[in-house]
Amino acid sequence: MSSVQNQNMKASLNEREGFQVWWRLLRPHTLTAAFVPVFIGTMLAAIEQSINFWLFLAMLLASILIQAATNMFNEYYDYVRGLDTENSVGIGGTIVRDGINPRVVLSMAISFFAAAGVLGVYICISSSWWVALVGLVSMLFGYLYTGGPYPIAYTPLGELTAGFFMGTIIVGISYFIQTLTLSFEVVLISIPVAIFIGAILLANNIRDRVGDAENGRKTLAILFGHEGSIRFLSALFIGAYALTIAFILFGILPYWSIITLLSLRKGIQAIQGFKGKSQPLEMLPAMKATAQTNTIYGMLLGISLLLQLYIPLG
Numbered sequence: 001m002s003s004v005q006n007q008n009m010k011a012s013l014n015e016r017e018g019f020q021v022w023w024r025l026l027r028p029h030t031l032t033a034a035f036v037p038v039f040i041g042t043m044l045a046a047i048e049q050s051i052n053f054w055l056f057l058a059m060l061l062a063s064i065l066i067q068a069a070t071n072m073f074n075e076y077y078d079y080v081r082g083l084d085t086e087n088s089v090g091i092g093g094t095i096v097r098d099g100i101n102p103r104v105v106l107s108m109a110i111s112f113f114a115a116a117g118v119l120g121v122y123i124c125i126s127s128s129w130w131v132a133l134v135g136l137v138s139m140l141f142g143y144l145y146t147g148g149p150y151p152i153a154y155t156p157l158g159e160l161t162a163g164f165f166m167g168t169i170i171v172g173i174s175y176f177i178q179t180l181t182l183s184f185e186v187v188l189i190s191i192p193v194a195i196f197i198g199a200i201l202l203a204n205n206i207r208d209r210v211g212d213a214e215n216g217r218k219t220l221a222i223l224f225g226h227e228g229s230i231r232f233l234s235a236l237f238i239g240a241y242a243l244t245i246a247f248i249l250f251g252i253l254p255y256w257s258i259i260t261l262l263s264l265r266k267g268i269q270a271i272q273g274f275k276g277k278s279q280p281l282e283m284l285p286a287m288k289a290t291a292q293t294n295t296i297y298g299m300l301l302g303i304s305l306l307l308q309l310y311i312p313l314g
Contacts (some may be wrong), residue, residue, distance in 0.1 A: 034170070042290075046309055067166070073106075076109065080102065134173060145161065173192035192244050230275060233290070237293070256304035
């Protein structure tokens with residue numbers, strides 16, 4: 001690609017120079033997926049007892065660092081395998097469009113993992129060393145998502161893996177380090193969170209379906225096709241909201257949690273945004289709306305737990 005074409009691509013993606021290059025490397029629109037489960041797990045603990053703010057902060061920072069490092073590994077290994085080009089939409093683009101040395105990206109990913117490990121030591125000292133085992137396994141899968149000989153992201157298991165580790169596991173750890181217990185109800189509540197996080201990956205794969213297929217990937221979006229993937233994304237949203245309503249009716253979540261339905265509008269916007277679209281650039285708004293659905297749902301769920309703490313209903 002010529003320098004003029006490169007500049008045109010960056011302009012179409014609204015990419016800027018300077019600090020913005022490094023900010024894009026973090027893929028900030030994905031970082032809320034790291035915040036939401038920590039927030040929800042901590043708020044679930046807060047309903048039962050007072051929480052340790054410093055443990056919450058350490059867990060939050062560690063989760064964000066691991067998510068950012070995973071994004072960097074993704075950027076690095078997709079570049080090494082030749083999957084990312086100057087025309088690729090939805091990537092940070094720091095290597096292929098901004099010319100950042102790939103080794104710098106890899107070194108930053110490892111450094112972020114190391115920083116998360118230091119925070120993990122503090123978390124374990126303050127709670128339990130069992131957390132270290134779960135944390136190490138989570139970090140390993142964060143690397144294997146796009147690293148290693150058989151990247152999980154290139155298989156139909158990408159959404160399930162991301163949802164489980166970034167949703168259920170993080171909600172569970174965030175609750176456990178505060179209470180030193182883990183209940184079946186907490187695991188149940190984590191399921192809609194995991195679904196919405198998996199939906200973010202599905203939306204990403206719907207956008208990249210054609211290019212991924214050409215490069216030999218076997219994602220769910222490729223297996224289902226464009227229309228089938230949209231139907232599956234719709235089913236995920238419906239399932240997550242149906243579970244939330246069921247949990248409210250059975251007393252697992254407070255009545256306040258009905259406010260999570262306010263995020264439904266953004267989910268509908270995401271589904272509509274994919275319909276009739278064929279170009280990755282056209283699908284960017286739908287992908288962003290999917291991530292925003294997770295953010296809004298997660299924030300409202302956490303707020304509903306806070307409301308139950310101070311203004312209990314039922």
